[in-house]
Amino acid sequence: MLLVPVPKELRIFNEKFYYLNESHIIINNSNKEEMFFIAKQIQGIINEELKKHIPILIEKRKTRSTGIIFIQKESLNCEEYILIINPNSIEIIYSKPAGAFYGVMTLKQIISQYGGVLPCLIIQDSPDYQVRGIMLDISRNKIPAMKELFRLIDFMAELKLNQLQLYVEGFSFAYPSFPEVWKDRTPITRQEIMEIDEYCKARHIELVSNHNSFGHMTDWLKRKEFNHLAECPDGYTNSIDNVHRDPGTLNPIDDNSLKLIGRMYDDFLPYFTSSWINVGCDETYELGRGFSKEACEEKGRGKVYLEFLLKLNELVHKHGKRMMFWGDIINEYPELIDQLPKDIITLEWGYEEEHPFDIRCKQFQKSGIPYYVCPGTSSWESISGRTNNMKKNLYNAAISGKENDAIGYLNTDWGGNGHWQYPCVSYPGFVYGAALSWDVEKNENIDIADYLNLMVFKDENNIMGQFILDLGNYYLKETKKMFNGTYISKILVTDIEINKFLNVSADIKDMKVEDIESIEKYVEQLARQLDKANMTCENSNLVYSEFKNTIRFIRHGCKLGKLKLAMDQKKIENKEKLLNEMIDEIGVIIVEHQVLWIRRNRIGGLNDSLDQLLKLKDYYYSLL
Template identity: 40%
Template sequence: MHLLPKPKSLQLAEGSYALPKIWQISLPNELDQRVSASLAQLGEHEVVAQNANLTLTLDSTIAHADGYRLQIAAAGVQIAAQTAAGLFYGLQTLRQIQQQSAAQLPYLVIDDTPDFAVRGFMLDISRDKVPTMATLYALIDELASWKINQIQLYIEHTFAYQNHPTVWADASPLTAEEVRTLDDFCLERFIELVPNQNCFGHMRRWLTKPEYRDLAECPDGCDTGDPDWGYFDEPFTLAPEHPGSIALVRSMLDELLPNFRTRTLNVGCDETVELGLGASAAAVAERGKGRVYLEFLQKLYHEAHSRGYIMQFWSDIILHYPELVGELPQDAEVLIWGYEADHPFEAQSATIAKAGLPFYVCPGTSSWNTVAGRTTNALENIANAAKHGLHYGAKGFLMTDWGDNGHWQPLVTSYLGLAIGAARAWNALAELDVVALLDTVVFADSNKVLGNLVYQLGDVYRAVPPLLHNTSSLFRILQANPEAIANLKLDREGLHNADEILLQLRNELPNTKPQRADGELCLVELAWAIDLLRHAVQRGLWVLDQQPSEQASNLQTEIDGLIERFQEVWLSRNRPGGLQDSLKHFATLRSSYGEVQYA
């Protein structure tokens, strides 16, 4: 049996209980209606006063507010929990057992509690995909079944601010009504929907508009002096000394926050790479970059606190100035993020814990900048975050799924990271059979093929050195010009090995039988991802062969077909806004073969 997340304690016993055709359920008095509503997931059922085969009980002796005890024995099934949320989570476990047990439920006792009080997921809906409501509903339902209890939708410009309509005009944004509907939907599943609006860096979509450009640190762009960031030809970061910057944030929050029930707000503030290079240069020279950053963060804290909100923010900048950590507001929640296997979660968690600040550890799915993921990196990054977050007393564990450079990766690519993140958010140190969890719980593949296929597809990046930070060589081949590709010093044997793996996986796709609702779409997405990565292989070999023109013609025809399929895949789960921006990332790829069609 493979359960997601894996329970803390599961003891099997001899014997089994026949799965009833109708669940006859005994409920405690005045039970939260959200639990009653979730009973439909078990199938046909009725609430009874006696002779129940499923009994739900509220029990104050259960150790954790989200914990539960589930027992299957000759007398039937019993679930006890301290709270309604615990009963809901117990029912999710029973549902998975039922799905895997045919006509007989094994006798067992499960005692289960989470390692992290907050078990979250953050989805980037700003670069460049804004999912349809149907996509979001399905994703939230699945995450709830894996005991996720917080969701954040990362916003730069994709909320329909009525006072700022030019910013989101072509983005197909979430409206206030849609956010309120999502908030209700999440609440019904014991999930907190937290507003996540970047308020300092990552403001390009605002600052490139004429009416906001004067609020930029560097209105005309600048050389960041950072080899990872290079030259910016457009503004990216708010000028913290400009009084209009905090006024803009105030206007944004006044519109955004009333649509959420929560009293938590993520203000972002990561990657303020231009700070001190433009409008704030004199202030930074006088007081230091860390101090100027902290002062604006404190202004944001005031805006959140004055509205009754707890402020969350990303940790990357403040951790460069450990001498200032002690000046952070003591109720601000620090989000420690990092996406490589060896990210220093241990040292960073120790720094924040020593200051007595509440914090989350925030690993990632490793899906972005790859097309098909980086399986090994994702698993090690997630385990690293969970281990050290648990050790240093992190309040929360927040999985992240970003959309850098066009958000090319299809959603199916993120399922592995999402599932393992949910598993470790609940049971941080558990031994996990990743392939079995994918086959059994995530994809429900009756042929037990798809789990390994997705795992191996996500590991193709390892066949093609060099192994790069936050991306893969195959993805870099797709988005770089031939000169930059040549500088990668690609290995011909590695490219051929990758192609052999990809071809084998492509041939295995017809042998899969996913039973999930979007199973057929998952296979369409995977076929496209494999084919695009095979194109990357051929493009890499083309560069190594000095770019012969006869191959360029074939590659051009192939990529045109892949771009057409990309648009179909995109629109199957996402709104049209942002698609044209994403297609621009194909321009270098397409233009190197011939006439530019996607500029």
């Protein structure tokens, strides 16, 4: 029996339960509206899988011995459930509706595998982490259409996740106070936020507002009317890669910076029912290098950062909310952690397999500040993911957080440099993170591929799950390990003229031709596996097309890598023929990317996603 997450206790017996046409779904009068919605979920599953309609009835007490019976038991924890399949009945025992909902999600997986003849069993189950969530980046070009967001929420619900954050920076929200900044885009609207919130709540998921409020303000600060609020209005040179960048951090000593954030909050926060907001405040690279330099020299950079954070906390309180924030900057000043208010949540993030979650978690546990661990899916800047890194990163976060009293587990999924990865690339990370946050010991070795085949892609040939995991491991054949991405992905976003990767202190000479050819061979073998899949899910043709283009991206990155190495060595054979092939190939990638983007996402942001690919195409023409 495949159950994800694996329940804490499971006993299976030799007897069977057989569905009877005269069966009923029985709920009681308590929490009638919520319980009716939950009962309709199992009614829909039975109708879809077994082509049978079973009516829902309300009874105040257990008066029937057959059918599917919901039984409330106050002694259970709020998300705990007991699922009992007897020869004549199915009982779902719960304290709060969330527990009943999770019992139904487990029953759905059992019915998907066994149909109408179910093994008799007892499951008693509850989660390790109080909060189990996903943060989805909707600000790096790609804002999903509403139907895609609802699809993701349903996917989360089946995995018993209970928090969703949609990451907002720049102009991915339709601010009524600033219509000029988003007029040429297709942002999330105020009504849509309320619709997403409502959809989440019905599935026991909390939609938490997420709005960066200090760093990552580049889109705003590049504009003439806001540029004066930047710490460094003319931009700054990043010490990591020596590349000059646009301004990205607010000036914390100018009261008008706080007033700008306040206007954004006035527009944004009323549409969320959650009492929490993630204010971001990560990667404030310029802090102390511009207008706040003197203050930082006098008080210390960490103190200036903390003072602005505390002002944001006051602003959040005025809206009746509580604050959570990314912990990377405050971690640089551990002596200041004790000065944080005890009613906030710190978000400890790190995306590499060796990130020191154990050290950081001990630090936050000692301080008494509530915190989440925030690993990631490793999907971004990789085209097809980094499977092994993802699994180790997610597991280390889960085990360190559990051992050191973290209250939440937030699995992050970022974009960046075009947001070229398609949604299903993130699914293995979503599945594994959800399972680990439910019970890390029981779920360390779950079969991610089987779950994807059975519950997501409905692949009758059991190909897709393992295909995605394997495709996400092409990076293991690269010459060197790349931080936060893969070489093949970064090759496609290099500074063309100087052969240098953006965002990293590495260049093309770190690659070897034989390793690139090894990647090509590996991906060719996987392409043949993709053709053997037999998906029967609703959007199977779309998923197939997305992975065909994913493979095109990787192949083209390999070809470009070999071209650039040959250019360095001034040994290009059949240059004209090669460049014409590359022009044709990237033309296909661009057209397919446009078509696939529109199938799932809003049109706004597509041009930004295509920008680097179009530059590459122009570059090939220039070489001709």
